[in-house]
Structures are given as structure tokens and as C-alpha cells.
Amino acid sequence: MNKKKTVGKKKINPLKARNNELKKLTNAEIKNLVQTKKEELIRTVQKKHLLEKKLEDKYGELESFKKDYSEIKNKIDLISGESERYNLKSKNETIAIKHKSVFYSFQNEEQVKKLEKEKENLKILIDEKHEHTMNVLMNWLEQQRINLDNIKNKNFEEINKLSTLFNSKIKNLEELFTKELEQYNSEQKEEMEEMVENYNIIQRNEINYLKNLYNDYINNVNTIHTEVLQNYKKYYIDQIKENISKIKLLKQKINEIESNDKEIKKELNIHNDKNSSILENINKLEIKRENIVKELKFYSKDFLLYKNLELIYNESELYIKNLKQFSQRCTEKIVKIEKSLKDVSEVKDNKFDYYFENIKNKNIALKKEAANLDYNLESLNNELKEYINKQNITKENQQAVQKGIDFCVNNYYNEFDHLIYTKRKIKKKINDTINIYEKRIKDVNIKKSS
Secondary structure (H helix, E strand, O other): OHHHHHHHHHHHOOOHHHHHHHHHOOHHHHHHHHHHHHHHHHHHHHHHHHHHHHHHHHHHHHHHHHHHHHHHHHHHHHHHHHHHHHHHHHHHHHHHHHHHOOOOOOOOHHHHHHHHHHHHHHHHHHHHHHHHHHHHHHHHHHHHHHHHHHHHHHHHHHHHHHHHHHHHHHHHHHHHHHHHHHOHHHOOHHHHHHHHHHHHHHHHHHHHHHHHHHHHHHHHHHHHHHHHHHHHHHHHHHHHHHHHHHHHHHHHHHHHHHHHHHHHHHHHHHHHHHHHHHHHHHHHHHHHHHHHHHHHHHOOOOHHHHHHHHHHHHHHHHHHHHHHHHHHHHHHHHHHHHHHHHHHHHHHHHHHHHHHHHHHHHHHHHHHHHHHOOOOHHHHHHHHHHHHHHHOOOHHHHHHHHHHHHHHHHHHHHHHHHHHHHHHHHHHHHHHHHHHHHHHHHHOOOOOOO
């Protein structure tokens, strides 16, 4: 708009007044006027170079924004990898818990199926929500990048137009100036001042336009960074809450296993008492049978007495047979208990140690990878300070981000220590249970099945 107005002003001014004013000037004044115009042209060329330098700085800022965008994208990829590893870890935990509960699965098989089904549904829902949020975030970032590229291309096109227009104006000014030197009687001093004033107005408008573009670009970059940091913080807090809920669920299952263990101990004591009483009755009946056989040898002549004794003997045989069947059932129950104990010991030896050792080895590998990272911390710290100062990030926001990072790291170490303590506690509980069962089985006076 201003450019069109200035061109209109040049056409309106008359040439006669200009010629009259220039005729009144002396040669020294004309020489001074020419010198001042040359200096003004030099200053305009210097301002042009300054604008080109600012354009290069703006392009450098755009490159730095691309680097920041790639870093944020890498962090998002890292978060997705961590979520996949966490899903694998949860699968391994469910497998370990399933192997541990083999001994008690015959009591609550339907309930376990319901819980497994609910767990699968929750896992599918969590994966869908995670995938949806990640897709939304990536689409949003891609849209922001496309918008910034469009703004960048638009800015470059406008700057090129302004540069060509500026060069054409400089060329026109030089031609006009040479023409005025050759025909100074037909030129006017007032028109020269008006032309310089119009050029200054155009220059100020262009500088204000570039400043507004630069401020809009900085505001867009700041909003993108703050939104990405908030999403990153929210994701880690949700993951920590989910881990805490899973740990509580594991504790509840361990308590249920302990209660079932106590009930089985009570039943085993009852069976041991019954078995000992049955053995005593069997021994007594065996002694009676032997005595009866001896008496039959001495009183074989008395047929009636013999028949009576035979009836008593048959009844005793039937009673002994029933007692032996009951003893056989007790023996089968003890064999099942021994087999379950053997399965528990195999799970303990093969799966339990492997599960915790796998987690421990992963943690050691992560620590080694962190120790092997070769970063120049001083240069990174300086770059971070420069970026913070450049973006005008407040200390309150810096402290909030630092608190969130410290909270995540401390919570990770606490959860790992708690996992090691839980491992030791469960191993001790299983060893104590196996020792108690083995001792109880040794005390039972029935031959064990191989």
C-alpha cells in the first residue's frame, strides 16, 4: 500500500519548482548535495546487506528448529520403544505368575480365566489408547512442521520479492540521480527530500513486517515446545501410576497364595492324623487275624466254632479291605501333594530365578549403556543455557521440568529395589513351604510313590 502511494507522489510533483530551486543553488551547494546523496546511497546499500544478514540468521534459526524437531521425534520413538519393552515385561510377569499358581489352579480355574480375560481386554484397551495418542501427536507434529515449512517458503518468497523490488528501486534511484546531475537545472531539491522520505517510510514498513514475522515464528516455536513437554510429562506420570497399580495387584495375588498355602497345611495335618489312626487299626486287625488263625489250628475239631470263627474272619477281611482302600486314597492324595511340590520346585528353579535374573541383567545392561554414553556435558549444558536464554523460559518452568525428571528417576530406582526385595521374600517363602511339606511327608508312615 505504501509503495503505491509513494509512486503516486512522484508523479504529482511539478518540475518547474524543482528547476527554480536548483538554479538558486551555487556550485558548492550542488557539490554538497551530490555528496550527501552518495552517502545516503552507501547507507542504503549497507542496510541492504544488514537485511540479508538478518535473513541468514533467520535461516539458521529455522535449521536449529529442525534439529529440535528431530530430537523430539527421537524422544517419541524412544518412548514407544520403552512402552513395547514394558508390554514384554508385563507378559513375562503374567507367565511367571501363571507358573507359580499351577499348584492351586484346580481350585479357582474359572476365576483365573475371568481375570485373564479382563486383563487381555484391559491390555488391548491400553494399547489402542496408546496407539491413538501417539498417532494424534505425530499427526499434530507433522501438521505443525508442514505449516512452518509453508510459512518459511512464504517468507522466502516475500523476502525475494522485497529484495528484487529493493534492487529495482536502488537502480531507479541511481538512474534518477545521474539524470539529475546531468540536468540539474530541471531537478528540484524538495523532490529529492520527498523521495528519500518515501524510501525511509518503505524501509521502516519492511523492517516492521520482518520483525512481526520473526515474532510470530518465535511464538509458534515456544507453543510447540511447551505442548510437547506437557505431553511427555503426562505420559510418564500415567506410566508410573499404571506400574503402581500392577504392583498392588501382584501383592494381592501373593497374599491369596499365602492364604491358600495355610489351608493346604491344615488339610495335610488332618490327613496325617487320619492316616496314623488307620494304620493303628490295620495293625490291630492283623494281630487279631493271626490270633484267630492260631486258634483255628488248635480247635479244628469243633466245626461250629470253626464256622463262627470263619464268619468273624470274613468280616475282619472286609473291614481290612475297606481300610486298605481308604489308605490307598490317602496315599494317592499324598502323591498328588508330592507332585505339586515337585512342580513348585521346578518352577522355582527354572522360571522364578530366570524371571528376576532377566530383569536384573536388563537393568545392568541399561546402566552400562548409560555409562558408555560419551557426551560432552559442558557443551550440552552451554547449549541448553543458550537455548533457555534465547527462548526466555522462566526458572519456574525449568524447576518444574527438573522435578518431574527427578521424580521419574527416583521412582524407577525405588521400584527396582522393591522388586529385588519381593524376589527375596518370595524365594524364602517357597523354600520354607517346600521344607515344611517335605518334613510332613517324611513323618507319614506310608510308602511314597516313585
